[in-house]
Amino acid sequence: MSIEHFFLVGAGGHCTVVLDALQSCGQQLDICVVDESITQIGKRVLGRIVQRLDATVEMMDQRFHVSIGRNDVRARIHQALKARGGLPSTIIHPVATIARSASIADGTFVAARAVIAPGATIGEGVIVNHGAIVDHECVVHSQCHIAPGATLAGNVRLGSRVFIGAGANILPGVTIGDDVTIGAGAVVTSDVLPGMTYAGVPARKIR
Numbered sequence: 001m002s003i004e005h006f007f008l009v010g011a012g013g014h015c016t017v018v019l020d021a022l023q024s025c026g027q028q029l030d031i032c033v034v035d036e037s038i039t040q041i042g043k044r045v046l047g048r049i050v051q052r053l054d055a056t057v058e059m060m061d062q063r064f065h066v067s068i069g070r071n072d073v074r075a076r077i078h079q080a081l082k083a084r085g086g087l088p089s090t091i092i093h094p095v096a097t098i099a100r101s102a103s104i105a106d107g108t109f110v111a112a113r114a115v116i117a118p119g120a121t122i123g124e125g126v127i128v129n130h131g132a133i134v135d136h137e138c139v140v141h142s143q144c145h146i147a148p149g150a151t152l153a154g155n156v157r158l159g160s161r162v163f164i165g166a167g168a169n170i171l172p173g174v175t176i177g178d179d180v181t182i183g184a185g186a187v188v189t190s191d192v193l194p195g196m197t198y199a200g201v202p203a204r205k206i207r
C-alpha cells in the first residue's frame with residue numbers, strides 16, 4: 001500500500017499541536033514539515049526535520065495544511081499553495097466533537113476537546129483550538145482563529161481573519177467584522193465593527 005505525501009506548512013508552536021492531531025488520526029501519511037523562514041530549517045518538530053518551503057516545491061495535487069496561528073500569514077500561504085494546485089486538508093483531532101449537521105470547509109484545524117455544534121458553518125483555514133466551543137448555527141468565515149477555551153454562543157457571526165483570544169466569550173447573536181481581535185478573557189455583548197480590537201468585561205474598544 002502506497003503512503004500519501006502530506007505537507008505541513010509552518011514549524012512554530014502551533015505546528016506541534018497540528019502534527020500531534022494528524023498523527024493521532026491514524027492515517028498512513030509521509031508528513032513533510034516545511035517553513036518559509038530560513039531560521040526554522042533543520043530544526044526538529046516532534047522528530048521531523050523542518051525543510052524549506054519555496055517556489056520550487058511541487059504542489060500540484062499535493063495535500064497540505066498551514067499550521068500557523070497568525071491569521072494573515074496563514075491566509076496568504078493557504079491561498080498561494082492553492083493557486084499552485086495544492087489541496088488544502090482539514091485536520092480534526094479524534095476527541096473533538098463535531099455535529100453531523102455542521103459544515104467545515106477545507107484547510108481547517110479542530111483541536112482536542114473542541115466542540116462544533118449543530119448547524120454551525122466553518123470556513124476555509126480556520127483554527128478551532130483546544131476546548132473552544134462553536135455553538136449552534138454560528139457562522140465562522142475563512143482564516144479565523146478561535147483560541148483555547150473560547151466560546152461562541154448560538155448564532156454568532158465572525159467575519160474573515162478574526163482572532164478570538166483564549167477564554168473569551170461571545171454572547172448569542174453577536175456579529176464581529178473582518179480582521180477583529182478580541183482579547184483573552186473578554187466578554188463581547190454587542191456587535192463589533194471590522195478592524196477593531198476589543199478587550200475586557202464587558203469588552204470595550206481599545207484600538
